[in-house]
Amino acid sequence: MxxxxxxxxxxxxxxxxxxxxxxxxxxxxxxxxxxxxxxxxxxxxxxxxxxxxxxxxxxxxxxxxxxxxxxxxxxxxxxxxxxxxxxxxxxxxxxxxxxxxxxxxxxxxxxxxxxxxxxxxxxxxxxxxxxxxxxxxxxxxxxxxxxxxxxxxxxxxxxxxxxxxxxxxxxxxxxxxxxxxxxxxxxxxxxxxxxxxTLLILGYSFWSIFRPMTRRLRMELIALHEIQQDLEKRVEENTREVRRLASAIQASAESIIITDQRAKIEFANAACQRLNGYRMEELVGENARIFQSGRTLRAIYNELWDAIQAKKIWSGEMINQRKDGTHYDTHLTIAPILDAQDDIDGFVGIQSDISKIKEYERQLQAANQDLERLVVTDSLTQLANRRRFDEVLSLEWRRCWRDGAELSLIMIDIDHFKKYNDSYGHQQGDVCLKRVADAIKSVLQRAGDVAARYGGEEFAVLLPEADINGAREIAELIRTEVMSLGIHAAPEVQNEHVTVSLGIATIRPDSSHAGQDELVARADAALYRAKNEGRNRVCA
Missing domain, CATH: 1.20.120 (Four Helix Bundle (Hemerythrin (Met), subunit A))
Incomplete structure (x- = not known):
């Protein structure tokens, strides 16, 4: 009742x-x-x-x-x-x-x-x-x-x-x-x-519901004593199950080792022996450090040891060494084995050889890096392509707006390039483009300056935090550097060597994205003025 x-x-x-x-x-x-x-x-x-x-x-x-x-x-x-x-x-x-x-x-x-x-x-x-x-x-x-x-x-x-x-x-x-x-x-x-x-209600439910339930459960435990005989019968069944598990561990394709609390090896299954090249009698009694290669960071071992000493499962990657001295990448999971008093009695480690996976990852990473470079680089001149230029312009525009700095742009066009192509052919035209691109790169010294192939024979140089005078100085250096290349111009051109015309624009960015187009339009207008005034000059 x-x-x-x-x-x-x-x-x-x-x-x-x-x-x-x-x-x-x-x-x-x-x-x-x-x-x-x-x-x-x-x-x-x-x-x-x-x-x-x-x-x-x-x-x-x-x-x-x-x-x-x-x-x-x-x-x-x-x-x-x-x-x-x-x-x-x-x-x-x-x-x-x-x-x-x-x-x-x-x-x-x-x-x-x-x-x-x-x-x-x-x-x-x-x-x-x-x-x-x-x-x-x-x-x-x-x-x-x-x-x-x-x-x-x-x-x-x-x-x-x-x-x-x-x-x-x-x-x-x-x-x-x-x-x-x-x-x-x-x-x-x-x-x-x-x-x-909600938290207050949950606290009330714990105090008024679950505590009485816990007391009742404690009373129910007394009745469990009557089941003890039945449990003793099951011990024998569990023993047989343990034997089956031991056989499964021995036959497992994963490398499994069991150590005592001091990391001394007590058991290694067949997969572990095959992976590391040791026989069972060579491993038993040895410290698990026998697998260390010296290439795994000490911090990883410290993290591993802290976790398992705290009775937690640790999982991670490291580089191990076989008996013959060769190294391999492995994914290792280590769990503590607890005794009846909840004290650590040993450890079980399961490791998988992931060398092929790591190699595939390295190849994929290298391929991705190459692909990323190709996406933003002009294949002929190795300068930034138009897509990369637009991205950098947007980034630098926001940064200069935030810092209140000026942003300068130089638009460069090779003079009479069509006549050059018609006279010497497209292969020589490509050589000319690459040499002019190299000349532009050689002038730029600051890490933030970006040179790009804007299209055809036209190039663009973005100069963050550069005023009009600094941009004009860079533009003059580019113009003289291209002339010093000594590339023979087309026969019908008045100049003896290939030259470039340059247009400069400087603006202090604001929050409007339309200002980016205005900067390009101003530099383009200055470039066409340089063309109309006789080429081989700088206009701002």
């Missing part, structure tokens, strides 16, 4: 704990769903706010083109595009201001957002509406009232470029981000509170 009452009490407590855990799990699930919805909602809200900025600039550009375009068909297309942007920007603006269930702000605009959109005489809402109204008026007056076009265009461009509209849009995006992060932080706090409650 007493046991039945105990079981009933434990069942009630267990059911109560499960109910509380279920409620907590449901609450955590709801918080998780809300967090995902908030993430999605916040991302949409921030994306729409950020897109308004791009649309405002696009509308200004289309307005300018509409005001200056003379072709009627193109004017109609520009009008349609501008009308579409106005409608899109207006609809998005309404979505950003909408409040209530099902809107972008179900709980209403915050005081900070309301101040940005509606506060003051030049609120963001007023600026956006004025901007859209001006663009719409420009569409309406483009054909019917030409005298208004210039004034309307001036107003649109002034709003787009004076910074107030863009600053307001940026402020709205920043505030949306701040509020989103605050909401996420609140949800995370709720999750942490749920975790604490």
């Amino acid at each position: 007493e046991q039945d009452n105990l079981i009933t009490h434990l069942t009630v407590r267990y059911t109560l704990v499960l109910g509380m855990l279920a409620v907590l799990a449901a609450g955590m699930y709801v918080i998780g769903v809300n967090q995902r919805q908030l993430n999605d909602h916040s991302s949409e809200l921030i994306n729409i706010s950020g897109r308004q900025r791009m649309l405002s600039q696009r509308a200004a550009l289309l307005s300018q083109n509409l005001a200056t375009e003379q072709d009627q068909s193109k004017r109609d297309a520009l009008r349609r595009d501008l009308q579409k942007i106005i409608e899109t920007m207006g609809a998005a603006h309404q979505r950003l201001l909408a409040e209530g269930p099902g809107s972008m702000h179900p709980k209403g605009l915050s005081a900070e957002l309301r101040q940005i959109y509606f506060g003051g005489e030049e609120s963001l809402d007023m600026r956006v509406r004025q901007y859209l109204t001006g663009a719409q008026n420009l569409i309406d007056a483009a054909d019917a009232q030409p005298e208004l076009v210039d004034r309307l265009l001036w107003d649109i461009l002034a709003q787009a470029r004076n910074g107030k509209l863009l600053a307001g849009l940026d402020s709205a995006v920043d505030q949306q981000q701040i509020e989103s992060e605050a909401n996420l932080k609140r949800l995370k706090t709720q999750q942490q509170l749920g975790l604490v409650l």
Whole structure:
């Protein structure tokens, strides 16, 4: 009767704990769903706010083109595009201001957002509406009232470029981000509170459920004494099983050794004897150090010994030595053998010969390194290829932006290279390209400078943290170094030797990726100016 009452009490407590855990799990699930919805909602809200900025600039550009375009068909297309942007920007603006269930702000605009959109005489809402109204008026007056076009265009461009509209849009995006992060932080706090409650419930379940269960189990152990006779009968069966296991170990394809607690070898199966070249009588009584090659780091042995002395299983790789002195890679697992008092009585080690696997890994690693080098290297000149140049330009752009440093680019083109190919053939043209590439590499001394074959007979040199004067000095050295090669130019060319033209551009990077294209475009423009001014010169 007493046991039945105990079981009933434990069942009630267990059911109560499960109910509380279920409620907590449901609450955590709801918080998780809300967090995902908030993430999605916040991302949409921030994306729409950020897109308004791009649309405002696009509308200004289309307005300018509409005001200056003379072709009627193109004017109609520009009008349609501008009308579409106005409608899109207006609809998005309404979505950003909408409040209530099902809107972008179900709980209403915050005081900070309301101040940005509606506060003051030049609120963001007023600026956006004025901007859209001006663009719409420009569409309406483009054909019917030409005298208004210039004034309307001036107003649109002034709003787009004076910074107030863009600053307001940026402020709205920043505030949306701040509020989103605050909401996420609140949800995370709720999750942490749920975790604490879960831990408290688990502690209560341990104290009120599992402790009584443990006491009852202790009483049940007394009854196990009656099973003792049955267990004694099974000892004989287990003895036979041990014999079978010993036979399996001896026949195993894996190398297995058993040592005492001082690592003295007591048993080695046939696979171990074959792998290491020793007979059983040569191994028994020897320390397991007999297999050491001297090529395994001492730290690995220290880690191994610390683990097994702590009664843990250790597994790892090392290089062992056979009786004939040859070495092999092995994967070794060592486990402690514990006696009835839980003290270490010895160790069992299982090792596999992984020499072939390691050799395959080394071959694969070498092949991967060769492949990686081929992917980013121009096969003819051994300079970085265009792909590698684009990667380095992007990396150095971000680094110089972060450090506030300048970034310089030199674009190089071999003068009259087509005539050179036509006169001497493509094989000689390849030789010329390689020699010019070597000359460029010989000039660059800094580790961060990168020379690349940009395409055809055109090369690019990227100079991080170099100003325009430093870049010009490098460019002049390259130009004179190429001339000093003494490569005979094509017969119809005025110069006796092959020369190069170089264009330089220097820029201080910002957060815009478009600036990378601008840097290349400036260097290209300088290169073409050098070509037009007579070649064999540097222009910046």
